[in-house]
Amino acid sequence: MATKKPENLSFEDAMAELEGIVHSMEQGTLTLEQSLKQFERAIALANSSTNKLQQAEQKVSILMANDTQSLATAFDGDVE
Template identity: 45%
Template sequence: MARKATQKADENALDFESTLAQLETLVSRLENGDLPLEQALKDFEDGIKLAQQGQERLQQAEQRIQILLSKSDKAALSDYPAKNEKQNDEENFSF
C-alpha cells in the first residue's frame, strides 16, 4: 500500500513538473512576440489554465503537508546532536 501512495505522489509530481514545463514553453513563445494575435490569445488562455492547474496541485501538496505535520505534532521532535556537539557536551560535563 505504501508503494501505491509513493507511486501516486510521483505521478502528481510529474504532472506538476509537466504542467510547469508546458507553461514555461508558452511563456517563452509569448515573450518572443512573433505569434499572430489569435495564436497569442490562445496560448495566453492555455497558459492561464495551466497556471490554475499548477496552483491547484500546489494547494493539494500544501494540504497534504499540513496533515502530515499535524500528525507528527503528537510526537515531540527534537534535533539529534551532531557528533561534534555530542563530544563537546561530554567534555564539558564534570563529575
C-alpha cells in the same frame, strides 16, 4: 499529438509547458489569435498548478499535524 488537459499533467510538466508558452510569447512571432490561445492555455495551466500546490500544502499540513502528535506522545512516554 493531442494536448493533455492541464489537470491531467503533473505539476512539473505543467510548469515546463507554461515556461514554453511564456518563451514563445516573448519572441513576438505569434499572431494575435495564437497569442490568445496560448494565453488561455497558460491561464488553465497556472490554475491547475495552483490547485495542485494547494492540495500538496494540505497534505503536508495533515502530515505535520499527525507527526507532531506522534512526537508529543513519544516524548511524553520517554520522559522520566
